[in-house]
Amino acid sequence: MGKLNAFLITLNNPHLVYFAGQTIDGYVTVELNDAMKMRGVRLQFLGHARVHWTETHQTGSGKNRRTETRHYSSSETYFNFELLLFGPGNDSTHLQAGHHTYPFSFLLPPNLPSSYESHIGNVRYSLKAKIDKPWKFDHKTQKMFTVVSMLDLNQQPSATVAVQGENEKNLCCLCCKSGPIHALFRVDRAGYVPGDTIYLNAEISNHSTRRMKASRVRLIMTTVYHATTKSRTERKDVAMVNKGEISPGGSVTWSGEPMVVPAVPPSYLVGCSIIDIRYILQLEVDPAGPGFDLEVPLEVIVGTIPLRQVVQQYYPMPQPTLSPPSAPPLSQPAGASAPFNLPPPSYAECVFGKVGVREDEDSDHMGGDVDFAPSYAYYDWSKSNVR
Known part of the structure; x- marks a missing residue:
């Protein structure tokens, strides 16, 4: 069975959808059957965009003609922050057997782009936890989440x-x-x-x-x-x-x-x-x-923010400002505010479905989310009280 029984990341927002400027909070769980030697338990907060594709080109002529594969790529990083949840970080210590939870909180920067996934490029946000073990393979797990930018x-x-x-x-x-x-x-x-x-x-x-x-x-x-x-x-x-x-x-x-x-x-x-x-x-x-x-x-x-005139067709009476469960009201994210009282959206998985989210630097031993699809705010007007 091994020493490690469970290693996972849990977010307190069940929708896993956040706006730029909101706070992400949750906890990392480590469950051991026996004491484990380690430098520590680390948690990385990562937001980045990447583009990559290949093209095949013919070069040379005659006997010197050959096929060449060219790579085209670019990237940009929005945040990359690491938090030490347990341990000294440099020297070794032992985490005793049992069930351990480590809470965390992270404030998302303002003006982040929305999550996006395709086979050519992506805008991707993730949490990656690692049990840093000296002279051995590290245990790793990841949790994906969606960021939705405000386009009013x-x-x-x-x-x-x-x-x-x-x-x-x-x-x-x-x-x-x-x-x-x-x-x-x-x-x-x-x-x-x-x-x-x-x-x-x-x-x-x-x-x-x-x-x-x-x-x-x-x-x-x-x-x-x-x-x-x-x-x-x-x-x-x-x-x-x-x-x-x-x-x-x-x-x-x-x-x-x-x-x-x-x-x-x-x-x-x-x-x-x-x-x-x-x-x-x-x-x-x-x-x-x-x-x-x-x-x-x-x-x-x-x-991502509907037209006022459309909302008023379905919610003609003044409505209190509502918010998605377990998430701050839309008026709270830094750098954006709701222009009027909005009904709460639901959240729907992207129409294109899940894609593989394992990246080049991830090992085959990475646990947690392997496939992921962003979710976006979805306004189902048929659920209004207007007849």
Whole structure:
């Protein structure tokens, strides 16, 4: 069985979600079946962003032609602090058998970027505990948590403004040019939070002699990763709504079809200089047979503080300031304040799910969280008392 029976980190906030400027508190548990020699029990508080990808390039020519793999990377650190919970640190001592708990508290710095995970880059926050043993393998465990930055839609001038776009395209049918397909696409505002509903309005006219297989609207997260010498762009669908085919000479109207914004990180990833996030709401008309889609893109903003006018639709009466369980009210984090009385959000795991969070410097003996997905504030307006 060994001497170590349990080694883990527990946070007092069950949601594991924090705002910049809030205090993280919890405790480290060490349970031993027998006394253990060690220098101490250490706890590291770590917040950083990293970007890394590889590309294959052909170099040389003829017999000297070869394949070369190039690495592109960058990183930035937001905090890296170590706390000695037990022991002298340099000399050795013994921790006796039994159940031991070591409380801790750490104040998060202000202006941290939101947590983000992908296979190319991440903004990651963690606690890493270590039993520092002389001349032997150290025991290690980690706990991941989410930081959500404040992106207040009420402070974004374009968030309340209706967004509209249109596009037209001519298709070729055999050797003859067919009539155009035309699309007008609009939404009543640009700003949303996870849990919000986007009401989609569009008018599509098919003046061609070709059938359109479908029309659809996609909410696309466009992420730009900045390495030291190059940038890379990644596009992911986060939501989609489809309509049926459009016959030659026909038309279709989207009249407020709903699309719910899932749990995703906020736009811009404010505070991180190596990862940038934008959201595009894109109407697409897909022709049957050869030919590219007709596209009408609109940029929207995903925030963390909802628009006042939206909240008042569901909570029209004055509400007391509420806060998530086991977390300070939204008005308390340093450097940010709620602009009005907010209902409490729930928290939802990122729509893309969990990823592996073991890092290059972590050994195979690292315990605790191996997979993790950030959670984001999610406003489920259907749970309001308004009928």
